[in-house]
Amino acid sequence: MTRITIDQLSKRFDKQTVLQGLSLVIEEGSFFTLLGPSGCGKTTLLRCIAGFNVPDAGRILFDGDAVTSVPAYERNIGMVFQDYALFPDKTVFDNVAYGLRARKRPAEELRQRTEEALAQVGLQALAARFPAQLSGGQRQRVALARAMVIKPRVLLMDEPLSNLDAKLRLAMRDMILELQRATRITTVFVTHDQEEALALSDQIAVMQEGRVAQQGTPQALYATPQWAYVADFIGSANLLPVTVAAPGRVALAGLQLDVDTGSLAAGSSGQLVLRPEALRLKSGGAQGAGGNTLGARVLSRQYLGAKTSYRVALDAGPELRVEDTGAAAHAVGEAVQLGVDTASRVVAA
Amino acid sequence: MRALARWLAWPWGLLTLLCLLVLAVFVVLPIGVLTLNSLKGADGGYSLAGFAKVLATPEYLQAIINTVLLASAVTTCTVALGVPLAYVVARHDFPLKRWLAVLPVATIVIPEVIVGQSWLMVLGNNGLVSNFLRDLGLPVPSFYGWTGLIFSMTLVYYTYIYLGVLAALRGFDGQLEEASLSLGATPAATRWRVLLPTLAPAVLVNALVVFTLVVGNFALSSMLGGQVPLLSVQTYSLFVSEVGGDPVLQSSLSVISIILVATALLVQKWAVERRQVHMTPGRAPAAQALRSWQGGVFTVGVTALVALSLMPLVAVFVGAFTEARGPVMHWGKASLRSMERALSLEPEPIFNSLFFAATATVVGTALAVLVSYLIVKKKSRLSPLLDAAVVVPLTISGTVLGIALVQSFNTGPLVLTGTAFIMVLVYVVRRLPFGVRNASSMLYNIPTSIEEASISLGVTPLRTFVQVVLPVMKGAIFSAAILMWATSISELSASVVVYSAGLETMPIAIFRQVDTGRLGLASAYGAALVTLILVPVLVLPKLLRINLFSLK
Helix, strand or coil: CCCEEEEEEEEEECCEEEEEEEEEEECCCCEEEEECCCCCCHHHHHHHHHCCCCCCEEEEEECCEECCCCCHHHCCEEEECCCCCCCCCCCHHHHHHHHHHHCCCCHHHHHHHHHHHHHHCCCHHHCCCCHHHCCHHHHHHHHHHHHHCCCCCEEEEECCCCCCCHHHHHHHHHHHHHHHHHHCCEEEEEECCHHHHHHHCCEEEEEECCEEEEEECHHHHHHCCCEHHHHHHCCCCEEEEEEEEECCEEEECCEEEECECCCCCCCCEEEEEECHHHCEEEECCCCCCCCCEEEEEEEEEEECCCCEEEEEEECCCCEEEEEECCCCCCCCCCEEEEECCCCCEEEEC | CHHHHHHHHCCHHHHHHHHHHHHHHHHHHHHHHHHHHHCECCCCCECCHHHHHHHHCHHHHHHHHHHHHHHHHHHHHHHHHHHHHHHHHHHEECCCHHHHHHHHHHHHHCCHHHHHHHHHHHHCCCCHHHHHHHHCCCCCCCCCCHHHHHHHHHHHHHHHHHHHHHHHHHCCCHHHHHHHHHCCCCHHHHHHHHHHHHHHHHHHHHHHHHHHHHHHCCHHHHHHCCCCCCHHHHHHHHHHHCCCCCCHHHHHHHHHHHHHHHHHHHHHHHHHHHCCCCCCCCCCCCCEECCHHHHHHHHHHHHHHHHHHHHHHHHHHHHHCEEEECCEEEEEEECCHHHHHHHHHCCHHHHHHHHHHHHHHHHHHHHHHHHHHHHHCCCCCCHHHHHHHHHHHHHCCHHHHHHHHHHHHCCCCCCCCCCHHHHHHHHHHHHHHHHHHHHHHHHCCCCHHHHHHHHHCCCCHHHHHHHHHHHHHHHHHHHHHHHHHHHHHCCCCCHHHHCCCCCCCHHHHHHHHHHCCCHHHHHHHHHHHHHHHHHHHHHHHHHHCCCCCCCC
């Protein structure tokens, strides 16, 4: 178990700055996710931790050891790649045993540990196959077993699920989570899929342009985003520009709403985060009928089975998306009231 | 210790530098020496006197003009033959179509010196067919000169057009044609307006390859050229007649040849970059069976083409076992004398060829794999330089390379003439661009992540290259090695310039025996040479389950 400390890390490629003095602490044994859109620097950071990219400035520590200038092959890491990166000329067994052979483990131990690792991912029966004879999900499991069998100090995963179809992705998610909880190997997981991040992580760092925008538990990021960017990236959100009228109260197109204004001072402007699933939809009523509501009109409706998704236009102008699990269907053109939760957050733009 | 650790983590910079150094000494430096020599004036200063003399001598001027004319004529003929053939093969089924599979092997792998000798034995002044026609009382036009040159070179080089266009046709998305037809264009208009424009780049690129090959051609030019002066032959004669003398004239002719080839290659590069068509991969239309009479026409045509392409093989083997007195072959009269002489009395060329070609295969393949790995996978600031240096040999014909190496390494700090090293060197240098190109196309298909996976599991980069990359490239490496072997052992134009007593190889022996009119002995060496080429080319791919031409 290893605690990873990233200290003031910077990295440029040619003229593009990819990491800008980024600092992070990844607690030992935790499942830590770097989340962000492509180009935010998350893969570069992961490759710096792995040793494939050399940072221009800053330090990386595994526990107390500075590993910044230690080559990748001496860092004792396990890495799972997006394209699996299995050795095509080697069998499943030889792929998994590769790292143990590099460590010159005795034959008996090597066989035993390899078989154990294969059993953990349910692939004992396919040990003699070649990668080309496996399905995508099976390949990913081989890659996982290969990275885990060496008992690495840290496990690094670069979008490992993005090449799998939706169903397999769920199954692999369970397997990864189970293995990580069982072994407690410090794991750094890179993804652009917020659902994956929420489902797997102990901690998430939402990255933006080479910096960490906000770090926290999945619950904290979802419930109390500090920035519009984070609110938009974690879950989906309607963002409404508002002005803070007083602590706990905002003004929006002549209306006043009771919401959580956090630490924003009166008079400052911000964005009101309204989660589609947190808005309550009621029929009828006039504009500003009280009870923390907004008047709106239904623009379109999509029936999705468990819920119904609406696009509505506020009387004040902006359009919002609302997800309603209620039985009542609202017709296109109908005037409705949107109930706003007083716990809704206002964030700095 | 720290230096060692750094080298282990990133050994590629130093290796790139080493490769660059090798190429600088053995490729760039000789061309520089050659160019400087061409600019030497009588008083020791620099002048253009050499070039002025070339242009003022009618024979040399004519040779330059002839070379361009010949290259244009052969290129036109190969396009006229190769494009329709590729279209018919890609789109139609007809009896005996599978015979065409032997064409690439037959024409690319048979040494030109043997092609030249065979046509000479069949259609030359004393040739089998010529004599037969003469006995019938028919007038026999001379085969030497333009007829023989264009005829034999077309038969050797059309394969380049055929293979290139065939590959383009197979990558062509048939839905484009269907789209055109659905929009109301007739099939003929569709071929003209949709198919042809997308094939044009492939035709142009390969036509320019043929152009450069004709300019650099030595064996056929010198054996069948007759009274037609050509650049490569004139350059060679000048070299042979004035070794040790004033090298200005031969250098000037060589530089003109380089300029010709380099111009063609620049046009090619421009064409590739400008006319590149990005085809979304689609399904190529299935081949259609041809109706009876058309099928018959194609079958006859293809059979004739295969027969003509394979004729040199037959001729050289029959010739090897035929009674021969000087240039007179007693066709129909079997004899083992020539074979006996080649194999037991004068076997030195065979042993030399085996030794040089084997060494060149090992060294050349290793260098090609390393260089392409450095260019494709380990990019650094030096990579573009290496990338450029590797293609330089394409601009130099064999004759010119030979002259440049002799001028550079005859005296001075590094004397290589007269050593086996220089023979191996010309083989390696001439084949390097092709070897690197093939290995690179393979490397682009190997994801970098498998190397990183290995490194992350605790294996150093160098050992990763050996344990992970090389095994994956095995097939490509064997293909490259087999082609390296086949082309090295048949190399004539450069080795005939740099060789000296005791270093004679089979192609050189054949060339010299033909020159002195001993066709029987030449055939015997030819038979041995062809056997040593065909056995690995035909047998090894089957044994190793690789496809020699898939990487072309």
